[in-house]
Amino acid sequence: KTPKDKNSRSQQDNKMGNMIHSIASNFGMGNGAHVVYEKGKLEGKVIIVTGANTGIGFATAVEYAKLNPRMIIISCRTQEKGDEAIQKMKEQLASEGSSSTTQLECIPMELSNLRSVRQFAAEFKSRSLPLHILFLNAGLAGLPKSLTEEGYEMHLGVNHIAHFLLTLLLIDDLKASAPSRVIFNASHAHTAVRSRPDFSDINYEKTAYSTFAAYARSKLANILFSNELARRLQGTGVTVNSFHPGFVASDVWRHSGAIVQWLVSWGTFKLNSS
Numbered sequence: 610k611t612p613k614d615k616n617s618r619s620q621q622d623n624k625m626g627n628m629i630h631s632i633a634s635n636f637g638m639g640n641g642a643h644v645v646y647e648k649g650k651l652e653g654k655v656i657i658v659t660g661a662n663t664g665i666g667f668a669t670a671v672e673y674a675k676l677n678p679r680m681i682i683i684s685c686r687t688q689e690k691g692d693e694a695i696q697k698m699k700e701q702l703a704s705e706g707s708s709s710t711t712q713l714e715c716i717p718m719e720l721s722n723l724r725s726v727r728q729f730a731a732e733f734k735s736r737s738l739p740l741h742i743l744f745l746n747a748g749l750a751g752l753p754k755s756l757t758e759e760g761y762e763m764h765l766g767v768n769h770i771a772h773f774l775l776t777l778l779l780i781d782d783l784k785a786s787a788p789s790r791v792i793f794n795a796s797h798a799h800t801a802v803r804s805r806p807d808f809s810d811i812n813y814e815k816t817a818y819s820t821f822a823a824y825a826r827s828k829l830a831n832i833l834f835s836n837e838l839a840r841r842l843q844g845t846g847v848t849v850n851s852f853h854p855g856f857v858a859s860d861v862w863r864h865s866g867a868i869v870q871w872l873v874s875w876g877t878f879k880l881n882s883s
Contacts, residue, residue: 651678655738655786657779659684659718659772660747662694665794665854669744671698674711680738681711684718684729684747691715720747720771722758730778739786740779745772745831746794750824754813762812764820768827773834780847787846793835795851796828 656673660666661683670681685691695713702709718729733740748768757766776791783789802825810816813823832851839849 651676651741654678654741656681656742656744657684657733657740658682658744658746659720659775661685662690666744666746667694667698669746670713671701673742674698674702674709674713675705675707677709678711678741680714682714682716682733684716686717686719688715688717691717718775720767721763723771723774724758726771726774727778730775733779734782738782740782741786741789743776743779743783743789743791744794745776745792747772748794748827751820752823753820754818756812760812762823764823764827765811765830768824769830769834772831776834776838783847784842784845789847791835791838791847791849793831793849793851794854795831795835796825796853802826802829 651673656670656678658666658670658673658681661670661681662685666683670683673681683691683694685694692715695715698713716729716732717725719725749764752763755763757763757770759766761770772793783791802822806826806829807816835849835851842849
């Protein structure tokens with residue numbers, strides 16, 4: 610490349626860096642994100658939570674259920690895992706004295722396969738239900754280099770592209786049910802992306818692969834999509850937000866090495882005990 614080309618790319622990278630910092634300044638960076646609903650506000654509502662068989666998704670579904678919406682539909686990779694999770698949710702609600710009458714159901718969805726995402730959306734639409742909250746939580750981190758069924762880098766494919774498609778497939782349902790909302794479980798890790806992503810190399814075929822860099826890029830994609838979707842849906846009654854959940858020892862790190870999992874667990878313990 611000529612010096613002029615390099616200077617031009619450097620200026621573009623600096624602009625991207627400034628934009629990323631601008632996003633960060635308007636993005637919840639505290640240790641934990643809290644969405645507060647008044648009791649009774651969710652009665653009659655229908656909610657979808659992806660990746661709700663463990664971790665943040667499981668806890669979110671339980672807390673929503675305590676507010677007695679009409680139905681919560683969870684997604685996970687298999688029907689068996691979903692049924693097990695729903696049983697555990699019911700047991701936890703009962704043990705905490707909840708009188709929730711929320712109907713809990715599972716529609717399986719494999720996010721590394723866009724055909725499965727389309728099947729999930731089709732199954733939901735076949736039930737002729739409204740949709741008031743789409744909570745996009747499912748994700749993964751720490752995977753060695755691998756590809757989705759359609760050939761996308763796994764972190765980008767699962768964390769962003771699958772949820773991007775699901776949102777677009779269900780957008781008319783959200784509009785018809787307004788006021789409604791889309792919520793992305795993002796991450797402060799997006800700030801690790803310091804320059805413009807190379808869209809000509811989304812599968813790291815030209816550059817060295819890093820599991821954390823791939824994860825960070827997927828979380829940045831979540832936030833950029835969330836912000837742009839919010840802009841485009843102004844005036845429709847559908848709000849869109851992304852949040853940083855804090856330092857949480859969830860199953861998202863299950864593919865990472867033992868040292869990383871220990872550090873996450875230790876960090877979470879220290880934060881919770883401080």
